[in-house]
Amino acid sequence: MAQTFSAKTLYQKIYASHVVGKLNPSTDLLFVDRHLIHEVTSPQAFSGLKLANRTVRRPDLTFATMDHNVSTQRRSMDAAGETSRKQLEALAANCDENNIPLLDLTHPDQGIVHVIGPEQGLTQPGMIIVCGDSHTSTHGAFGALAFGIGTSEVEHVLATQTLPQQQAKTLKVEINGELSSHVTPKDVIMAVIAKLGTAGGNGYVAEFCGSTIAAMSMEGRMTLCNMSIEMGAKAGLIAPDATTFAYLKGKAHAPQAEHWDAAVDYWQSLYSDADAVFDHTVTIDANAITPQITWGTNPEQVIAVDQSVPSPASFSDATKRDAAERALAYMGLEPGQKLTDCKVDVVFIGSCTNSRIEDLRAAASVVQGKQVAAGVRALVVPGSGIVKRQAEQEGLADIFKGAGFEWREPGCSMCLGMNDDRVAAGERCASTSNRNFEGRQGRGARTHLVSPAMAAAAAIAGKFVNIAAAANEKGDWA
Amino acid sequence: MSKIFAQGLVCPLDKNNVDTDQIIPKQFLTSVSRDGFAEAMFFDWRYLADGSPNPDFVINEPAYAGASILLTRANFGCGSSREHAPWAIQQYGFNVIIAESFADIFFNNSVNNGMLLIQLSKTNIDLLFSRCQQGPQNWQIDLASQEIMFGNNAALGFKIDADIKQRLLAGLDFIGNSEQLNSQITDFEQSRKASQPWLG
Numbered sequence: 001m002a003q004t005f006s007a008k009t010l011y012q013k014i015y016a017s018h019v020v021g022k023l024n025p026s027t028d029l030l031f032v033d034r035h036l037i038h039e040v041t042s043p044q045a046f047s048g049l050k051l052a053n054r055t056v057r058r059p060d061l062t063f064a065t066m067d068h069n070v071s072t073q074r075r076s077m078d079a080a081g082e083t084s085r086k087q088l089e090a091l092a093a094n095c096d097e098n099n100i101p102l103l104d105l106t107h108p109d110q111g112i113v114h115v116i117g118p119e120q121g122l123t124q125p126g127m128i129i130v131c132g133d134s135h136t137s138t139h140g141a142f143g144a145l146a147f148g149i150g151t152s153e154v155e156h157v158l159a160t161q162t163l164p165q166q167q168a169k170t171l172k173v174e175i176n177g178e179l180s181s182h183v184t185p186k187d188v189i190m191a192v193i194a195k196l197g198t199a200g201g202n203g204y205v206a207e208f209c210g211s212t213i214a215a216m217s218m219e220g221r222m223t224l225c226n227m228s229i230e231m232g233a234k235a236g237l238i239a240p241d242a243t244t245f246a247y248l249k250g251k252a253h254a255p256q257a258e259h260w261d262a263a264v265d266y267w268q269s270l271y272s273d274a275d276a277v278f279d280h281t282v283t284i285d286a287n288a289i290t291p292q293i294t295w296g297t298n299p300e301q302v303i304a305v306d307q308s309v310p311s312p313a314s315f316s317d318a319t320k321r322d323a324a325e326r327a328l329a330y331m332g333l334e335p336g337q338k339l340t341d342c343k344v345d346v347v348f349i350g351s352c353t354n355s356r357i358e359d360l361r362a363a364a365s366v367v368q369g370k371q372v373a374a375g376v377r378a379l380v381v382p383g384s385g386i387v388k389r390q391a392e393q394e395g396l397a398d399i400f401k402g403a404g405f406e407w408r409e410p411g412c413s414m415c416l417g418m419n420d421d422r423v424a425a426g427e428r429c430a431s432t433s434n435r436n437f438e439g440r441q442g443r444g445a446r447t448h449l450v451s452p453a454m455a456a457a458a459a460i461a462g463k464f465v466n467i468a469a470a471a472n473e474k475g476d477w478a
Numbered sequence: 479m480s481k482i483f484a485q486g487l488v489c490p491l492d493k494n495n496v497d498t499d500q501i502i503p504k505q506f507l508t509s510v511s512r513d514g515f516a517e518a519m520f521f522d523w524r525y526l527a528d529g530s531p532n533p534d535f536v537i538n539e540p541a542y543a544g545a546s547i548l549l550t551r552a553n554f555g556c557g558s559s560r561e562h563a564p565w566a567i568q569q570y571g572f573n574v575i576i577a578e579s580f581a582d583i584f585f586n587n588s589v590n591n592g593m594l595l596i597q598l599s600k601t602n603i604d605l606l607f608s609r610c611q612q613g614p615q616n617w618q619i620d621l622a623s624q625e626i627m628f629g630n631n632a633a634l635g636f637k638i639d640a641d642i643k644q645r646l647l648a649g650l651d652f653i654g655n656s657e658q659l660n661s662q663i664t665d666f667e668q669s670r671k672a673s674q675p676w677l678g
Binding site: 044047058069081136152160162199259262319438440 | 557590674
């Protein structure tokens with residue numbers, strides 16, 4: 001084998017550089033460079049800390065925001081109800097008591113934790129980043145090892161700034177070729193999940209590479225890594241490059257002038273060695289990817305929008321067949337049906353997957369000069385105050401509002417419906433979020449995951465549209 | 479060596495990809511407490527829209543009242559990292575979950591709450607489900623010898639990570655155990671500050 005003894009994958013390099021010590025033969029204690037916290041998964045961790053007379057070891061490496069249960073209509077703490085207010089106040093009190101910086105509801109940059117981390121320059125290559133939220137995988141777009149943790153682990157990190165870990169297996173997802181017009185990083189990751197399945201990444205850290213990734217913006221890379229968790233991967237990872245460095249330069253918490261060159265020098269060492277061996281490799285042809293849409297109730301139940309809803313009988317695996325039957329019943333769909341014949345009731349453009357400026361630009365370009373179809377309720381929820389202001393400056397907000405979209409304040413919103421942004425039972429939603437689970441957006445809600453451009457087109461047409469086929473040579477689609 | 483970790487009635491939940499939104503829906507996540515989630519477990523499946531128990535959901539079948547071992551299929555606990563999911567399952571009364579596979583975060587969260595998660599091959603999971611079809615099952619889980627014991631000397635072995643086994647058997651304090659490396663954490667912080675001063 002040509003592998004040299006020292007050849008390592010990017011994941012293995014980051015892992016090795018964070019080992020504080022060994023807890024036992026197979027478990028290492030790893031140092032955590034950045035701990036992001038929010039209101040939902042931290043209160044019990046702070047209570048536990050207090051109960052054990054422990055303190056926050058590194059408040060300077062901890063950073064908090066309010067996002068999951070905030071109202072997107074008003075910026076007041078009680079706007080999403082009494083229990084939400086209590087949880088938001090608990091976060092504010094815990095941050096205050098422990099000197100943890102917090103972007104609260106009054107802060108102009110407040111937003112979804114996985115949008116603001118990168119925006120503030122808190123997310124940097126080579127870091128280990130954790131947060132009590134599964135979509136922490138988003139930050140892997142910067143070549144950081146970033147993963148979601150539970151509340152017991154949040155408490156552990158608060159107390160020690162470390163986390164016990166065992167080495168994960170490595171998965172290489174190589175994607176080459178140019179994406180067709182109106183095919184987005186969201187479609188790419190949905191196609192990857194369709195291929196690997198919702199558990200295909202269990203036990204693995206996935207590294208995305210190839211010419212498609214190299215050409216992708218940071219926003220696109222974040223969308224890709226964001227949904228790595230939907231195939232069960234512990235983390236998604238992309239080696240940092242000039243695109244990464246350019247994004248970070250000048251960000252509030254990025255390395256400042258005196259350290260910038262040294263930081264970039266270090267970041268440039270963060271790649272998988274050419275002869276590093278991955279436990280598993282898959283290759284994807286980007287040219288073949290068309291706009292994707294979920295038809296079922298988990299993210300692997302995906303088709304290209306021009307395909308028909310599959311028949312349960314087409315699944316050879318009995319449990320997949322049962323799951324398909326249940327999903328079709330829940331979704332109110334028939335085998336063979338075209339989703340492009342399916343009416344939508346709600347359109348949600350937002351979430352940590354697709355609420356960044358590039359997502360809003362893509363959606364606005366589809367909406368421009370058109371109106372939301374009668375009977376469709378359409379929301380745009382920008383990912384952060386910074387995204388919101390930029391979209392307003394660029395005139396995107398006016399395009400959305402003029403077309404009949406609601407233009408909201410930043411938050412997680414209808415992705416999980418912890419606040420009052422919910423989809424009613426039986427309603428069909430075109431959503432740019434990441435999970436089409438039963439009841440996720442509201443009990444009985446029927447979620448179809450799509451890209452921002454596809455969601456925007458569905459809002460205008462009142463039904464799902466094959467945006468790639470509809471677009472003419474001028475780039476206009478209807 | 480023998481150490482019974484758990485024993486009791488088995489509830490078969492015959493589904494793949496049970497996600498944490500199903501295990502505990504969003505409306506219960508606004509609590510700031512670690513307790514009180516038992517009633518919320520599997521809420522949308524367990525209760526009808528009018529709030530009454532759904533008679534078609536297995537957990538509600540009288541034969542499974544008081545079950546303490548949950549048997550299910552692949553990728554159990556996928557989705558959100560909410561630790562409220564294992565809290566709800568544990569507070570309902572399940573100490574052991576047996577499945578073909580588990581999502582990583584859910585697995586860690588459960589172990590951190592002292593629960594035993596047993597992963598078996600699809601063939602063995604099929605076998606256990608077919609046992610359940612013969613009538614309510616009472617099993618013993620021996621963690622020390624790594625066996626599920628069905629009675630009448632019938633047993634099935636399982637594999638478990640040695641560290642997790644040790645933690646569950648000894649009931650180690652998750653944070654306290656790591657704090658033993660406190661001086662190494664301090665050393666690491668100092669060398670990190672010297673080599674990568676921009677990190678703080």
